[in-house]
Amino acid sequence: MGKCTIFRGMIIVARKGVTAQELDSIRERVERLGLRTHLSIGESRTIIGCIGEESRLRSVPLLSIPGVDSVHPVMRPWKLAGRDFAADPTTRIQVGPHLFGGSACLVAAGPCSVEGEEMMMETGRAVAGDGAALLRGGAFKPRTSPYSFDGLKEEGLRILARVREETGLPVVTEVLDPRDAELIAGYVDMLQIGTRNMQNFALLREVGQLQRPVLLKRGMSATLKDLLLAAEYVMSKGNMQVVLCERGIRTFGTEMRNTFDLAAIPWLKQETHLPVVADPSHAGGRRDLVAPLSFAAVAAGADGLIVEVHPDPGNALSDGDQSLAFAGFTALMRDLGAFAEAAGRKL
Amino acid sequence: MGKCTIFRGMIIVARKGVTAQELDSIRERVERLGLRTHLSIGESRTIIGCIGEESRLRSVPLLSIPGVDSVHPVMRPWKLAGRDFAADPTTRIQVGPHLFGGSACLVAAGPCSVEGEEMMMETGRAVAGDGAALLRGGAFKPRTSPYSFDGLKEEGLRILARVREETGLPVVTEVLDPRDAELIAGYVDMLQIGTRNMQNFALLREVGQLQRPVLLKRGMSATLKDLLLAAEYVMSKGNMQVVLCERGIRTFGTEMRNTFDLAAIPWLKQETHLPVVADPSHAGGRRDLVAPLSFAAVAAGADGLIVEVHPDPGNALSDGDQSLAFAGFTALMRDLGAFAEAAGRKL
Amino acid sequence: MGKCTIFRGMIIVARKGVTAQELDSIRERVERLGLRTHLSIGESRTIIGCIGEESRLRSVPLLSIPGVDSVHPVMRPWKLAGRDFAADPTTRIQVGPHLFGGSACLVAAGPCSVEGEEMMMETGRAVAGDGAALLRGGAFKPRTSPYSFDGLKEEGLRILARVREETGLPVVTEVLDPRDAELIAGYVDMLQIGTRNMQNFALLREVGQLQRPVLLKRGMSATLKDLLLAAEYVMSKGNMQVVLCERGIRTFGTEMRNTFDLAAIPWLKQETHLPVVADPSHAGGRRDLVAPLSFAAVAAGADGLIVEVHPDPGNALSDGDQSLAFAGFTALMRDLGAFAEAAGRKL
């Protein structure tokens, strides 16, 4: 048995004014050799990404195919996730009526756990009124101890769906088990992969086969390369709708729950075309840090935030210390505007 | 909906000379209240561990039940995994003809990946000849990149089974996906949960329902508390046969693949009755460190080792840099004896 | 010999409208018992901090002394550095014509090393023109290798003094050796304690005896508690003019030079009255990250920045990769304004 292929991938940049027919025939030519192609049409350029056994391309005079302007190998270990692989600096990913990766800063808000319909409905109305773009809430909860509350399961999904109907907010929730992925995708608008599952490759492949946007949270000791390769797992199965999330890493620090690796945001914006959001609630683990971390994330270029909000944080079933009450969320959204504007975004 | 139960568990120590009938009736009394019990008969004492809604026990005059000597609450977050929960300091776990947790130091050896039948057969014979107790080899491989070789799957399992038949070595292999767990358990003697899946709770629960010993590797940024709670997940589903494995953690260090947290071994030996082994191959990531790290692990009290051995490390499909060639493994086993003896163990 | 005193300290809050005479007599009363006092007069309250053998205070009816409103013990391990110890949330520290800790966001700029007079003069003029408040530059350089360039020493100090004369910029430079502290303090306006010396207690005590503001950089694996206790060393010797600096910590991350612990900024702002600045150059170690990290630091509440700027970064003797060229600094200062304004500050 041979050594692993060190796989590089290839990018074909199309000539300005390339026609749809030309694009089709370029892709057909590449796919005939057993490679997969991905078309990315941006504001100023068009790109055909090629994934597969690149050595087969060597025999093809690619530059002489009509519509081809130039051809570039992809040197990084991530291909589909790499910034060069897309025509625009940031890919737009639609969730409900909103676009991640555009000029808006999208805020997802809601409790750690879906604890019941009333509290979810109340939260949904409150955060919608303050300008949140999505509702978050866990129906299947990963817990460090097997004896902790682990969520309402499908009943939680039904609650999320009813709150969406009522408030118009698209809904994001976590999936833990590949066997639940399809069920969950039937209820919600965006699937979250949690920090403990960032390298659960069976799960990544499963959500890669669904056509639902994925919110991929960074593992607590994952390098940024690991994160991009996890995104690559999802994308390599065909689902290109991945939003990355910095949520703090595990370091020697003891004063806060995690260490918010803010610099990950601009680093990722340079390396990938995928939108990047931040989770200031888990990053700091303290309610009073949520606002300054949110301001900083947006100042550093984040495409959005995911914030824990609970009607009564002192009695939350999980993560109460880091959840904002409604008044705190209202204040956050009010103050965030100036930073979003300084960063050239609308809230 | 109420707050989470903070669950404490309870240990009933039986009187010396307790009869089987008395034990039965103690357990029955506890189980009638809706709690689960676990009986542990050790060399010098017998313990009935109780898991469930402990408040129900308060109404029962436990100390007046015949055969009961004393009753102790379990204060640590882990219950079944805690050292107090077992009658002996280390629980013995049988894998093939061998016992983890006894006076022997068990060595599992073999390649990172099952690459083919011939290389596995050759490796199995070699390591068996040097005194290895188990054969290791991955049929389903977790890989950071979706483009890396990820194993021979069921064909790999069949190869492992054939090598076991030939060499008599019981076999340990990794399970990545809960949907594969039963299939894999049908072929092998011990199921490995890898470092990236230590908090894959769906997978932990799945192997908790099988009656196969589990080798649970520490997550690369897991605290020791996290590790014991992961073991608790498996045990809380009924599978008490868990062996813990220290394999190095992720730190700021750059000279080695991981930082071998040797002190985890004696720490765990004090907190849990589960056997503890070390993986010197992943810990250092370098062939020339395998021997000194093995000596140290055994000196610090490890119940065994898991070592990567390959017929031709320079051409291994994965982890070649840290794999011993046969001669290296022979030397390791030869030199390890003196350290095992100093630690009061047989190799 | 007795056990260590667990030292707690005490804060006396003065009554509104307290007179100078009353304050004097409160302090005299406390000092007569062998304790030291520190007076802090803020916008809305006046505080007398007491440091020393607090048990002696127990015999004194403090609340009946005229001018005393209330008395509070200090529970944190840091006393003088604690937020309660000062009358205002942030203490103002004057460096040249500027105040750290006021409504301005002060930017110190300049090269890592003072390499010669011409390059310093050129840099000083450039950064002054863009609105920098201070000039930075190392004359005594800590280097990981004994064979690296370690600074121009006193000649570097003379150059700094000449650039100050020319540009009006106050100057900050690092002190490495307690024997050099007084010499350096004779030339410059602010003494920097570098990351490798944050727990060089001999050096901290030495600068604590000088009346020069101190820029105290966080150690690369220092907790925030360690940082505040290092400040306490300086302050306990009488020098209360300490500015803290977050400059990135050492973690498992490999993509950047350090991990910028942005959340340290708002955490410190809550725990201490000392001003807090950030060093985006060392934090990321990459020129292209300086701007986003600067925006984020200011958004999170930083009182200032310290930025590496070099006339020709490609040929810098040290830290060239993370130094901005003049044009980069001009752009940074231009774009930073909007974030400072959003944070309620002037640049």
Add this chain to the structure above:
Amino acid sequence: MGKCTIFRGMIIVARKGVTAQELDSIRERVERLGLRTHLSIGESRTIIGCIGEESRLRSVPLLSIPGVDSVHPVMRPWKLAGRDFAADPTTRIQVGPHLFGGSACLVAAGPCSVEGEEMMMETGRAVAGDGAALLRGGAFKPRTSPYSFDGLKEEGLRILARVREETGLPVVTEVLDPRDAELIAGYVDMLQIGTRNMQNFALLREVGQLQRPVLLKRGMSATLKDLLLAAEYVMSKGNMQVVLCERGIRTFGTEMRNTFDLAAIPWLKQETHLPVVADPSHAGGRRDLVAPLSFAAVAAGADGLIVEVHPDPGNALSDGDQSLAFAGFTALMRDLGAFAEAAGRKL
């Protein structure tokens, strides 16, 4: 002003049977060019290490000088500390009657702080009786808080000297301030550089100018490269007697005081000729871990240990939790012998 010299160093291996005269003339030839030389005569080979502006050597036909066998550039950033720079795998360093780096495993024992003469005398006698080779004890103590006990200073040194006189044990103590180095060197046999001062370059240079062996403890977030470069600082000033000490690093782990980086020991033994010892007391921070960590360190190849022992750990002024009582030290020394023997050493 030019770029930094990237300094490489050069090793001249002498011909078998080289004469003293030939060695002299080789050294003279190199030194005449402004380089420094260091002669290392080992059991099977003789080496002349050259440090300085290596480009000057290019004009010299080194291989034609009588007595020269071969010439090798040193590629690593450390030169004098590199394994190639010495004729033997481990350099022997004499402290009192003992040799670090020989076939013995040397144990230094004693309290964290010198608290008084009686307790030191008692400790010295006890540990000498159990086979300790050196006495340790801090007279100048680095403390995280300025309000903690920081040592008896010169009185502590006088006590150490008196215990040495009485017990015959050579003494090691920490130096914190370059201004104290000479004073301390006048009293003790070995100077310790503590973990917080590993990159206190002023202090390293100072002890580099004294002719006292140095025990250099690894910084709590120092890479092994940093540690070797810190040794290089001392050696580059002329003091070649450096013993390295692994004492645990700072990681995310919370269960123990530090993370004992055991693999550092064999890694260092391959990269440097300097002896390597371990500090199991600080590494684990817990009395009950001292023995297993000691066994492991010796099994992994350590040349010695430094262990905290106190007559009454429960009342120690510092580090009581990790100090052994006399009985514990007796047991440690008794059990250590078998591991030392397995590692080919005498205790």
